Amino acid sequence: MKKLYLLILLFAAASPLAALRCGEKAAELPNLKYLHGRRSQISLPGAPGTLRVLTFVHTQARGAQGTAAMLMALDAIHKNKVQQIMITPDPESDAATLLPMLRRGRTALALDSSRRVTMQYMAGSLLFPKSFVIDHKGVIIWCGETVDLGEMLQNYFAGTFDRAAAEKVCPMLDELQTLLRESSERKMKQLTDKIFALSPDHPGALRMRLFALENSNRIPQAWELLQSRLKAAPRSARLCFTTIDFISRYSRFQNQLGTVLAHFERNIKTEDSRCMMAWELLKRFQYNLKALEYANILLGPTAPRTFELRRLWLAARAQVAYLAGDLPQAIRYQKQISAMNQSLGIKTPDALLEYFKGAEKLKKSLPAN
Numbered sequence: 001m002k003k004l005y006l007l008i009l010l011f012a013a014a015s016p017l018a019a020l021r022c023g024e025k026a027a028e029l030p031n032l033k034y035l036h037g038r039r040s041q042i043s044l045p046g047a048p049g050t051l052r053v054l055t056f057v058h059t060q061a062r063g064a065q066g067t068a069a070m071l072m073a074l075d076a077i078h079k080n081k082v083q084q085i086m087i088t089p090d091p092e093s094d095a096a097t098l099l100p101m102l103r104r105g106r107t108a109l110a111l112d113s114s115r116r117v118t119m120q121y122m123a124g125s126l127l128f129p130k131s132f133v134i135d136h137k138g139v140i141i142w143c144g145e146t147v148d149l150g151e152m153l154q155n156y157f158a159g160t161f162d163r164a165a166a167e168k169v170c171p172m173l174d175e176l177q178t179l180l181r182e183s184s185e186r187k188m189k190q191l192t193d194k195i196f197a198l199s200p201d202h203p204g205a206l207r208m209r210l211f212a213l214e215n216s217n218r219i220p221q222a223w224e225l226l227q228s229r230l231k232a233a234p235r236s237a238r239l240c241f242t243t244i245d246f247i248s249r250y251s252r253f254q255n256q257l258g259t260v261l262a263h264f265e266r267n268i269k270t271e272d273s274r275c276m277m278a279w280e281l282l283k284r285f286q287y288n289l290k291a292l293e294y295a296n297i298l299l300g301p302t303a304p305r306t307f308e309l310r311r312l313w314l315a316a317r318a319q320v321a322y323l324a325g326d327l328p329q330a331i332r333y334q335k336q337i338s339a340m341n342q343s344l345g346i347k348t349p350d351a352l353l354e355y356f357k358g359a360e361k362l363k364k365s366l367p368a369n
Helices: 002-014 064-081 090-102 118-124 145-157 163-182 185-198 205-214 221-230 238-251 251-267 272-285 289-299 307-323 327-343 351-365
Strands: 035-038 052-054 083-088 108-113 130-134 142-144
Touching: 002 185, 035 205, 052 118, 052 145, 064 083, 064 090, 064 145, 083 090, 083 145, 090 238, 108 351, 118 130, 130 145, 142 145, 145 205, 145 221, 163 185, 163 205, 163 272, 185 205, 205 221, 205 238, 221 238, 221 251, 238 272, 251 272, 272 289, 272 307, 289 307, 307 327, 307 351, 327 351
Parallel strands: 052 083, 083 108
Antiparallel strands: 035 108, 052 130, 130 142
C-alpha cells in the first residue's frame, strides 16, 4: 500500500502544475452528463452564503462507495449551505454503480466524457478523489484530498477557516509533492515547517511528511513530528486520530496510548469525534484494557440524537459491554441496532446479535469449576 501511494504521488508530482488552485476563478462545467441531479444545482457562481463542492472521483476505485457516503453525510450536515457534485471521467457503466446510494441524497453525479473539466481542475494528477470548494463568487477557496473536506467545511461554517493561509499553502503542497519524488529531505522539512507555520496541523503536509519519514524507516522522528503537532494544535481531533492510527501500526508506542487518549479526552468535547474515537479504539486495540477504558469514558452514558451517530454509539456500546463481560447488556444494545436497521429496510439477520445470544447461552453451560 505504501508503494502504491508513493507511485500515485510521484505521478502527481510529475504532472503539469497547471491545474486550477486556491484563489483562482473556477472553470465552468460545460458538456457534463448528469446521472443524478441537474446542472442548475451547481451553477457558478451561486447564492450568497453558499458553497459549491466539486469532487473528482474514479468510481471503480477502492473507497469510491465510502467517498459517496461521506459526501452525502456532509450534505445532510450542511443542508442548503453546500451544493455538491461528483465528477468522473469514467464510462457511464462504471459510474452507474454509485447511483443506488446517491439517489437517497442531493449530491449530484456527472460524467465528464471529454475529460475537459477534469483536466482543467486536475491537470493530469492521479490524486483521486480530490475536492474543490468554490465560494458564491465563483472563486476556489480550498482544494485538497476529499478525506479532509469535512474538516474544511466545519471550520468554514464555524468561522475558523483561514482563506489566506489556504491560498499560500496550495502552491507549497505542489512543491512538496515534487520534493517527495526527489527525496529532498532537507528541503522537504523546510517547506513542511513553512506550511505548519501557516497551518499547524495541515493534513496534506502532515501525511506527506509522515510518509517520507516512515518510508525511510525513521519511525522515532515520525513520532516526534506527531508530538510537536499535537502540542501546536491541541484541539485538532483529526491530529489525535492520526496519532492513534500511528500507535496502532507501531506497537513500540502502545505505552503512549493512555497519554494521547488523556489529551484527546481533555481537549475534544464534540460527541461525534468522541464516539468515532471510541469506535476506532475498539477496532484497532483488541485486548488492550486502556483502550477499552477510554472507549467507555468517551462514549458517556447518553446516546447521540442523530440517527447515524446513535447507531454508531450503540454499536460501540455493545462492543464495550461484550468485552467487559456483560452479555445481557450487549444484547440489549444490539437489539436496538437491529430495530434501527429494520427501519431502513435492512432485512438480513443480525449476525452479531445472534453471536451475543449464543455466547450468553454458552456461558450458562460452562462448567462451574
